[in-house]
Amino acid sequence: MSFISRGFRGKHRDTDFVLEGEIDEPKKWTWDEFRKLPTEQVTKDIHCVTKWTKLDTAWTGVSVDTILEGVDTAAEYVVAFSYGGYTTNLPLEDVTGGKAWVAFEFDGQPLHPEHGGPARLLVPHLYFWKSAKWVRGLRLVNEDQPGFWESNGYNMYGDPWREQRYWGD
Amino acid sequence: MSSRGPRLLEWKLGTVAELVQETPRVASLVLDVPEWHGHLAGQHVDVRLTADDGYQAQRSYSIASAPEDPRLAITVERLDDGEVSPYLVGEVRKGDKVELRGPIGGYFVWRATDDRPLLLIAGGSGIAPLMAMIRHRAAAPSTTPTRLLYSSRSYDDVIYRAELERLASAGDGLSVSHTLTRTQPSGWDGYSRRIDGVMLAEVAWPKEKMPVIYICGPTPMVEAAASLLVDMGYDASSIKTERFGATGG
Structure with a gap:
């Protein structure tokens, strides 16, 4: 949870979402452009690392497949990065083929900042910390790189069904 | 519904108790920070601002107050093309709350028990x-x-x-x-x-x-x-x- 600073807007926000890294040209969207991409409704169970699971959550967002449309890349991993410096790393195959979305609505309402709004990554089949809040872009990379939680002792992959929670599990 | 993990330093909410305009471009923010566990002279804190759409910006500022002072002071120079400093020097008012974490740094510190010149x-x-x-x-x-x-x-x-x-x-x-x-x-x-x-x-x-x-x-x-x-x-x-x-x- 973050405290909202009265009257603070910030200034470095001419690009609201970017796809960069191992591609010829970064793809950039303003928030309005991003919202005009085709959306999907997603109803999934989500799993939090604290052993908490929430069933049948309803989200609206843009599929990562849509974001990657027409992109030719040799990358095998992707780093999601967020406002505030948070990053998380994922194998590309875990966010493609209808497995991940950039979501901006939850239960029909715009996603509240506390819950990662305006947009968060949604990767329901992995632990929720892989679902980066306040996401502002994806970076295609050739090698797996530890993200924020991973550098702080979380497992690199985070599969809830294999109970991969911490290093050494 | 947030996923929480271990944190080395928790963000705390400080309240601006006093604003001191030190020079035309520099102000000190004197903060009341509940559960502040003290600091050493020379350490700094991270300050984080969050816009209402979740956008965040974070900067480090040196602590200017003595460890003996119950209140925490940071001194901020306004950089006109900056993002955080024009907010802290110009926008912030007495009674506002600011997120911070610290103290940070163990190298650039001095203790009064050190009697070398x-x-x-x-x-x-x-x-x-x-x-x-x-x-x-x-x-x-x-x-x-x-x-x-x-x-x-x-x-x-x-x-x-x-x-x-x-x-x-x-x-x-x-x-x-x-x-x-x-x-x-x-x-x-x-x-x-x-x-x-x-x-x-x-x-x-x-x-x-x-x-x-x-x-x-x-x-x-x-x-x-x-x-x-x-x-x-x-x-x-x-x-x-x-x-x-x-x-x-």
């Missing part, structure tokens, strides 16, 4: 962590022989001017030398140039006294002062530096 060299708002040391020295109290060489652009840009004058006149071993690099008021009897070898030779404790030295300011000033001192034969391991530059704002 102390040499402090500051450029601009780099005075802040050194002021925490000077205030700590006064509060302890300590009579450690201390010299401050403080470089500012002009007389009006000198931060903590009155307080430094008062502390230096207490006669307990603190002396303060100013240099004004751009403009000087008429009758100015301090230095009027960038810090150089001649100035350091006049102000610094002789190296035979084995002083401990702290330098904080813009990167070029810190590099220049530190390498001059090393060239003059001061032990490099007794010189601690902290610089600020492109990451400000």
Whole structure:
């Protein structure tokens, strides 16, 4: 949870979402452009690392497949990065083929900042910390790189069904 | 519904109890921070601002208050093209809340139990962590022989001017030398140039006294002062530096 600073807007926000890294040209969207991409409704169970699971959550967002449309890349991993410096790393195959979305609505309402709004990554089949809040872009990379939680002792992959929670599990 | 993980330092919410306009471009924020577990003179804190759409910006600021002070003070220079500093100096009002975490840093710290002669060299708002040391020295109290060489652009840009004058006149071993690099008021009897070898030779404790030295300011000033001192034969391991530059704002 973050405290909202009265009257603070910030200034470095001419690009609201970017796809960069191992591609010829970064793809950039303003928030309005991003919202005009085709959306999907997603109803999934989500799993939090604290052993908490929430069933049948309803989200609206843009599929990562849509974001990657027409992109030719040799990358095998992707780093999601967020406002505030948070990053998380994922194998590309875990966010493609209808497995991940950039979501901006939850239960029909715009996603509240506390819950990662305006947009968060949604990767329901992995632990929720892989679902980066306040996401502002994806970076295609050739090698797996530890993200924020991973550098702080979380497992690199985070599969809830294999109970991969911490290093050494 | 947030996923929480381990955190080394929790963000805390401080309340602005007092705003002190130190110079036309610099203000100190005096904060009440519940559950603040204390700090050492010279450490810094991270300050985080969050817009109502979740956008965040974060910067580090040196703590300017003494560890003995129940309130936490940071001193912020407004950078016109900055993102955080124009908010902290200009927008923030008394009673506002600001997120911060710390204290951070274990290298650029001074404890009043250290009785080696102390040499402090500051450029601009780099005075802040050194002021925490000077205030700590006064509060302890300590009579450690201390010299401050403080470089500012002009007389009006000198931060903590009155307080430094008062502390230096207490006669307990603190002396303060100013240099004004751009403009000087008429009758100015301090230095009027960038810090150089001649100035350091006049102000610094002789190296035979084995002083401990702290330098904080813009990167070029810190590099220049530190390498001059090393060239003059001061032990490099007794010189601690902290610089600020492109990451400000």
